[in-house]
Amino acid sequence: MDDRTIDWVEGHILTIDQTALPDVVPLRLETVDDVVDAIRRLAVRGAPLIGAAGALGVALAARRSAGTGYQPEAVRADAERIASARPTAVNLRWAVNRVLPHVAAGPDAVLRAALEIVEEDARANEALSRRGAALLRDLVGDMPMALHTHCNAGALATVAWGTALGVVRALHEDGLVRLVLADETRPLLQGARITAVELARLGVNHRVVVDGAAAGLIARGEVDAVVVGADRVAANCDVANKVGTYPLALAAARAGVPFVVAAPESTIDRDTPDGRSIEIEQRDGAEVLELGGRRTAPEDTAALNPAFDVTPADLVTAIVTESRVIWPRKGERA
Numbered sequence: 119m120d121d122r123t124i125d126w127v128e129g130h131i132l133t134i135d136q137t138a139l140p141d142v143v144p145l146r147l148e149t150v151d152d153v154v155d156a157i158r159r160l161a162v163r164g165a166p167l168i169g170a171a172g173a174l175g176v177a178l179a180a181r182r183s184a185g186t187g188y189q190p191e192a193v194r195a196d197a198e199r200i201a202s203a204r205p206t207a208v209n210l211r212w213a214v215n216r217v218l219p220h221v222a223a224g225p226d227a228v229l230r231a232a233l234e235i236v237e238e239d240a241r242a243n244e245a246l247s248r249r250g251a252a253l254l255r256d257l258v259g260d261m262p263m264a265l266h267t268h269c270n271a272g273a274l275a276t277v278a279w280g281t282a283l284g285v286v287r288a289l290h291e292d293g294l295v296r297l298v299l300a301d302e303t304r305p306l307l308q309g310a311r312i313t314a315v316e317l318a319r320l321g322v323n324h325r326v327v328v329d330g331a332a333a334g335l336i337a338r339g340e341v342d343a344v345v346v347g348a349d350r351v352a353a354n355c356d357v358a359n360k361v362g363t364y365p366l367a368l369a370a371a372r373a374g375v376p377f378v379v380a381a382p383e384s385t386i387d388r389d390t391p392d393g394r395s396i397e398i399e400q401r402d403g404a405e406v407l408e409l410g411g412r413r414t415a416p417e418d419t420a421a422l423n424p425a426f427d428v429t430p431a432d433l434v435t436a437i438v439t440e441s442r443v444i445w446p447r448k449g450e451r452a
């Protein structure tokens with residue numbers, strides 16, 4: 119894959135199947151069912167990326183409808199199916215809502231609006247990455263730093279650049295990254311399978327650690343800051359991100375190291391007042407109870423598998439977007 123994770127190519131969506139990483143397997147999405155399925159099974163994942171895929175998915179719906187006598191109502195129904203494929207990352211519904219007003223004007227208008235979102239995401243992520251790098255230099259000092267991250271908030275979770283890993287990339291360009299500790303991120307291993315691939319590609323010194331090691335490493339002073347992405351930032355600055363983020367914030371607060379969230383404005387949802395109002399996706403227990411298709415727990419044991427957790431605003435040092443830095447502990451709102 120070159121520097122774009124997703125694109126519109128000859129009337130369909132071209133991306134990669136992220137369930138296959140670290141192997142790179144191209145994925146072609148031709149129907150709304152393909153898009154919904156890819157988002158649900160995390161073949162296409164990461165908040166900004168599912169937003170871009172969702173918008174392009176509506177363009178697919180419009181194009182297919184045009185082939186059989188254009189029906190805006192059918193396209194709107196498909197759009198709703200796409201928007202509700204996953205509930206937590208607000209980027210998905212945000213992106214679908216942005217293309218919806220163009221449905222009446224026909225497939226070309228929908229595609230133009232979707233491609234605008236794709237371009238904007240790439241631009242926003244580069245801008246927030248540079249702003250985030252400057253912020254970390256201020257918070258940590260102008261020296262090569264050790265950073266801790268969780269899940270995958272890199273180029274592969276977005277159209278390009280990434281958010282938290284975009285910040286790492288911008289710092290690395292200035293020779294300011296000594297080490298990145300990447301949580302493996304149970305149960306689907308986005309850290310080990312995806313973040314490690316991206317860090318290796320960037321030439322960043324990194325180690326994958328088990329999620330359970332993170333707090334102890336932070337307490338021992340092994341990292342200078344934690345930097346993560348977000349799936350939704352509520353109006354009061356509570357942050358939903360991949361399950362296992364909240365313990366990092368607790369450990370960072372206790373150790374006195376900055377906990378920085380890097381996310382585009384499209385991840386901020388002012389209609390969600392606080393973290394309690396964020397719907398947390400519950401996923402299949404098999405993701406927890408099996409490893410490589412083999413059962414690891416007794417047959418009659420069930421799992422609880424929330425895909426995200428919420429970090430309360432008072433544990434967040436700063437939220438950096440393409441246009442601003444928000445300081446939740448100073449009482450600032452998103």
Ligand code: MRU
Nearest residue numbers: 163164165269271275347348360
């Ligand atoms: O379930 P996933 O892999 O879609 O979860 C992704 C995350 O939690 C990311 O940290 C978040 O979407 C930010 S991506 C820039």
